[in-house]
Amino acid sequence: MLPNEYGTPYPLEVNTLGREDGSYITRDGLTLYCFYAPMDLFSYVYSGGEADPCKVQPYLRGPFQEILQTVPPSLAGTCDYFLSSDILISHRNSTDEAFPAWSITAFSLPATFEGAPQLILNSQNPDLVDYMVFTFLNPEPSAGNGTSDIALFRSTTRNPAGGYEMLPAPVNSTTTTEDNPHLERINGGELLLYFVSHDRAGVSGRQRYFLEPQQR
Numbered sequence: 001m002l003p004n005e006y007g008t009p010y011p012l013e014v015n016t017l018g019r020e021d022g023s024y025i026t027r028d029g030l031t032l033y034c035f036y037a038p039m040d041l042f043s044y045v046y047s048g049g050e051a052d053p054c055k056v057q058p059y060l061r062g063p064f065q066e067i068l069q070t071v072p073p074s075l076a077g078t079c080d081y082f083l084s085s086d087i088l089i090s091h092r093n094s095t096d097e098a099f100p101a102w103s104i105t106a107f108s109l110p111a112t113f114e115g116a117p118q119l120i121l122n123s124q125n126p127d128l129v130d131y132m133v134f135t136f137l138n139p140e141p142s143a144g145n146g147t148s149d150i151a152l153f154r155s156t157t158r159n160p161a162g163g164y165e166m167l168p169a170p171v172n173s174t175t176t177t178e179d180n181p182h183l184e185r186i187n188g189g190e191l192l193l194y195f196v197s198h199d200r201a202g203v204s205g206r207q208r209y210f211l212e213p214q215q216r
Contacts, residue, residue, distance in 0.1 A: 012032075012098075012099060013098045013099060014032065014090050014099045014100070014101060014102050016062040016063055016102070017040075017061040017062040018036055018037060018038040018039060018061060018062025018063065018064070019035075019036065019037045019038075019039060019040070019041040019042070019062075020034040020035070020036055020088070021034060021035045021036075021115070022034060022035035022115045022116040022117075022135075022180065023035075024116075024117050024118050024119075026119065026121060026158070027121065028095075028121065028126055029095040030091060030092055030093070030094075030095070031089065031090070031091045031092075031158050032089070032090045032091075032099050033087055033088065033089050033105070033117040034087070034088050034102075035085055035087060035114070035115030035116060036064065036067070036085060036086055036087065036088045036102070036104075037067070037068070037083070037084070037085045038060060038061065038062045038063060038064045038065045038067055038068060039056055039059040039060050039061060039062070039068065040059045040061055041059070043059055044056060044059040044083075051083075053079075053082055053083035053139075054071075054075065054078065054079030054080075054081060054082060054083075055079075055081075056068055056081045056082070056083050057080070057081050060081075063102070064086070064088075064102075064104060067084060067085070067086050067104070067110075068081045068082060068083065068084060069081060070082065070084070070110035070111045071111060072111045072139060072140045073140065074140055074141060074142075082111055084110070084111050084112055084113055084139075085113045085114060085115055086104050086105065086108035086114055087104075087105045087107075087108055087114045087115060087117050087134060088102040088103065088104060088105065089102070089103055089104075089105045089158070089159055090102050090103070091158065091159075105117075105159055106159050106160060106161040106162075107153075107159075107160055107161060107162050107164065109138075111139070111140070112136065112137060112138045112139070113135070113136070113137040113138075113139070113148065114134055114135065114136055115134065115135045115179075116134055116135040116179060116180045116181060117132065117133070117134040118132070118133055118134070118181060118182055118183055119131060119132035119133070119153075119158075119183075120132075120183060120184075120185055127157070127158070128155070128156075128157065129153065129155075129156050129157060129158055129160075130154070130155065130185075131152065131153065131154060131183055131185075131191065132152070132153040132156060132160070132164075133150055133151065133152050133153075133181040133182075133183050133193070134150070134151055134164075134181070135148050135149070135150060135151075135178070135179050135180065135181065136148065136149055136150070136151040136164075136166070137149070146174065147173070147174070147175065147176060147177045147178075148177050148178060148179050149166055149167070149172040149173075149178050150166070150167045150171055150172060150178045150179075150181045150193075150195055151164045151165065151166055151167070152164060152165050152166075152167055153165075167193075171193065171195070173200075176197055176199050176200050177197055177198060177199050178195050178196070178197050179195065179196045179197070180195060180196045181193060181194070181195040182194040182195070
């Protein structure tokens, strides 16, 4: 049984007809993030045919449909829509307030996949973020990012415009998938990163690594 302190779940006001997934709320309860695709992603994936990233138009629904209207350069002229996702953000000033409508994060890029955000707030100034991790995939062949990887912001804000880095090996790999990162600060400056990787030979699906913070 769940502990007594858990209440009855209820839908948030920010929910849309699109696909919200991989949500994360900051520990102060003020900022909410999610993976988002403006479509019925479930029906698209389980439609019975081979999922074609250009054939998403029948499944469009929800706001921000412009996310799917940018096509990678390698597919220019071959399709009008392309399967991709962004990270949405909703920020409130008090936990007594409802979350306002979603907006697209400033660091989301067109025709790419971003999702599973998670962050560590600065202990002295909660407007600042010490670390933010998220999943990133650029499907363009020239990007060399054929599988999803984990990206990292350092010393940033709740909605940064850019400046992230891709984590090096042994976390990211050009031949395996890294997804759903979770980062915790332990033992002062030491960081513990968990993430999902289902295609690494000889290891379980969930990985754990210790990261050394970059000296500044």
